[in-house]
Amino acid sequence: MLQHVHVLTLTHRHAKLRDIGELVTAFEGDGQLEQRLAALRGSGLVDELYYMATCNRLLLLFTTRREVDAAFRQALLGDRTIDAVAAMRHLQGNKAIYHLFEVGSSIDSLVVGERQILGQFRKAYKQSRKWGLIGDDLRIICDRVSLASKDVYNNTRIGEKAVSVVSLAMQQMQKHHPKPGSRVLVIGAGQTNVLVAKFLKQQGLESVTVVNRSLDRAEALAASFSGGKAISLHDLSYYEEGFDVLVACTGSAEPIVTPKLFHWLLAGDDPGGKLVVDLGVPSDIAEETVEQYDFYYVGIEQLRSLAEENMSFRREEIKRSHGLLRVHLEEVEIAYRQRLLERALAHLPAEIKAVRQNAVDKIFAKEIAELDPEARELMDRILTYMEKRCIGIPMKAAREAILG
Incomplete structure (x- = not known):
């Protein structure tokens, strides 16, 4: 369902900080980050794109139907070659989304339980959206990351007991x-x-x-x-x-x-x-x-x-956090399916209105012209009611099928 969603990331867990810094510079150097990201989307390499960089993480979240292989990675920086690109971890579909949950809720942070990362995530989302890189799919995913992260912070004790x-x-x-x-x-x-x-x-x-x-x-x-x-x-x-x-x-x-x-x-x-x-x-x-x-x-x-004693406490809270995040992973799939349904049925109201208009203006025009004003008003009310019902019934049935 969400296999077109990908994450490429380089973090403190798998790389040296200088390698992360080199990659950040490759994207952000000369103040050209917006132009470079816009060029990636404009080239058709990705459909939607989100970029976040911190002192110990660079993360690209994107949608594409292309294969994310060595050639794809190379195309991210055009004709420049940065060794760190090859070291970026690739996650796809639900694994990519779950990683975002772990990032936003600080489970994957250098200091587990530090809420600052969620603020950084939101700031990066706002910037990517301002630049016109975010579409409907990543909006749904990023909104769920915020909800899932707040759920962890509010319903576990992951942020208690300092560890720095x-x-x-x-x-x-x-x-x-x-x-x-x-x-x-x-x-x-x-x-x-x-x-x-x-x-x-x-x-x-x-x-x-x-x-x-x-x-x-x-x-x-x-x-x-x-x-x-x-x-x-x-x-x-x-x-x-x-x-x-x-x-x-x-x-x-x-x-x-x-x-x-x-x-x-x-x-x-x-x-x-x-x-x-x-x-x-x-x-x-x-x-x-x-x-x-x-x-x-x-x-x-x-x-x-x-610090180690407190970190042991937070590790126990991480186990509880994963239970909450798994629920949100199911919900993001449901939200995405509902959105697909809305897109698929977006034409339905206009088509039903066109059927009604054709019936009134052409097929039954002669018979309607012979009706008295009261009968015509009643007919309009009946048709309006039927129009709304004809729109609502398939939408409701489809939603129930998805939720079921």
Whole structure:
């Protein structure tokens, strides 16, 4: 029934991120994505087309009666050759649609349970439709993806219990209840601490000092806070303003915060009320520092253990999710069959009206002309009623046959 529906996709599960990035660039380079996709549809290679790209996924959903073979893949990029095209996973029919369900409901995500992917799916759908690439078939499928995904999010606990290390670290920080005026010292300005910075902003923590080997990166991150400051890692041993919360995540092969440096950073404060979050691999807080000082310490190994425990919980919810998605797969087939019926019978009202008009104007015109006004009005009412019934009866019968 839906064998003309196909998915070609490259994800974090089957390829390196640089390969995905290379393929995205091939489609989106020079700002020509719309033109390239429109050319694919205009060439007749595909009938309808949907395109979505994220940091760890590229997905093409399309309808075609052609065979999706090596020649088809090559034609996607014209005369350009990208090795990653051959590595794209191909799914067809119900398997393709079910994969979309898994994507939208985050079962196939890098982080299971993250709802952001459904928003990305909808945004890509809106864009493809705006560009005139989406037709009736993909509209039905994409609408069902949204419904199925919301069903999973609303009726399972797949999104509960954080599984990302940063989210778990920030949950531990919340348990410590830092006050809005707390002094936060952030060592490192990489991607992990960029995420940490977003959380700090959400919590209203604005007194943030960012430390990094490269001062310009520290300044860029510190600029997002009203009370933000930046210093180089070289100058950390001269820092005298103290801290209430310390978050460290660098690429250093050796610990950054030794007992001696930690004593200096305390600036005379009691270590007992301090929160230290160490997200470095290897650790940025020396083991001797943790042993010698009594502070609340959150380490990467502790967070990883908790993440795996939470991930086990989400895996159980995935099993429940599949039960819901299978129901939606059946319903999308029914919805598609109904739409086929509507298309097939779309001509019926006009044909019945034409039969009525021919009977009135030609076949029985002489007899009708001899009727008095009241009889003619009654005849019109009877014909109108019969016309509606003649349209409704076959439509109803066909729907019942499909549902049956």
